[in-house]
Amino acid sequence: LAKTTQPISMDSYEGQEVNITCSHNNIATNDYITWYQQFPSQGPRFIIQGYKTKVTNEVASLFIPADRKSSTLSLPRVSLSDTAVYYCLVGLTGGFKTIFGAGTRLFVKA
Amino acid sequence: SQTIHQWPATLVQPVGSPLSLECTVEGTSNPNLYWYRQAAGRGLQLLFYSVGIGQISSEVPQNLSASRPQDRQFILSSKKLLLSDSGFYLCAWSRLGPKTNTGELFFGEGSRLTVL
Numbered sequence: 001l002a003k004t005t006q007p008i009s010m011d012s013y014e015g016q017e018v019n020i021t022c023s024h025n026n027i028a029t030n031d032y033i034t035w036y037q038q039f040p041s042q043g044p045r046f047i048i049q050g051y052k053t054k055v056t057n058e059v060a061s062l063f064i065p066a067d068r069k070s071s072t073l074s075l076p077r078v079s080l081s082d083t084a085v086y087y088c089l090v091g092l093t094g095g096f097k098t099i100f101g102a103g104t105r106l107f108v109k110a
Numbered sequence: 111s112q113t114i115h116q117w118p119a120t121l122v123q124p125v126g127s128p129l130s131l132e133c134t135v136e137g138t139s140n141p142n143l144y145w146y147r148q149a150a151g152r153g154l155q156l157l158f159y160s161v162g163i164g165q166i167s168s169e170v171p172q173n174l175s176a177s178r179p180q181d182r183q184f185i186l187s188s189k190k191l192l193l194s195d196s197g198f199y200l201c202a203w204s205r206l207g208p209k210t211n212t213g214e215l216f217f218g219e220g221s222r223l224t225v226l
Binding site for chain 1: 144146152153154156188198200202204214215216217219220222
């Protein structure tokens with residue numbers, strides 16, 4: 001499974017766009033990139049998944065360059081409730097063992 | 111719709127006592143099932159995963175064990191708890207098969223275990 005590297009923490013203010021970048025230099029051809037969000041004392045929640053270029057849903061956008069060695073999760077106009085830990089995962093869709101890294105702790109301030 | 115439940119939500123146990131955490135999935139069949147543990151302020155550590163009844167794979171050597179007696183039931187156990195077993199335990203499921211899976215994991219509410 002490809003190893004991922006993301007910033008330990010980030011701060012932002014309400015209304016700003018937040019971009020969290022994840023490095024995955026050893027990503028394999030069949031690997032997908034998936035992001036999860038976790039609030040304290042809750043299980044992680046799926047945010048978005050992509051393979052290449054750009055994916056957008058009602059919550060976030062995911063930008064993946066052509067070499068796929070990194071990806072950027074973009075959260076538009078964050079609010080206080082977006083304060084959470086965000087995990088970047090790389091692997092086969094439905095991979096039998098999904099490994100979570102340390103994640104990025106995002107703190108949104110008023 | 112699919113749901114996942116795990117219990118108990120909170121547990122305080124003395125060192126050396128046994129443990130049993132249970133997880134049940136509803137609304138789907140043949141799911142992949144997982145147990146994760148999260149220590150305070152840390153990321154998630156995969157403990158066990160299962161692709162079918164009686165099929166358990168362990169990721170980390172420890173004094174914990176897992177069993178899958180039924181298709182949608184996953185149990186985490188220990189015969190003698192250690193202080194280091196304290197943490198937030200999460201059960202999760204995903205659809206079976208790498209070619210049919212969206213890659214999404216669905217997590218339960220979690221069980222917070224404190225070993226004293």
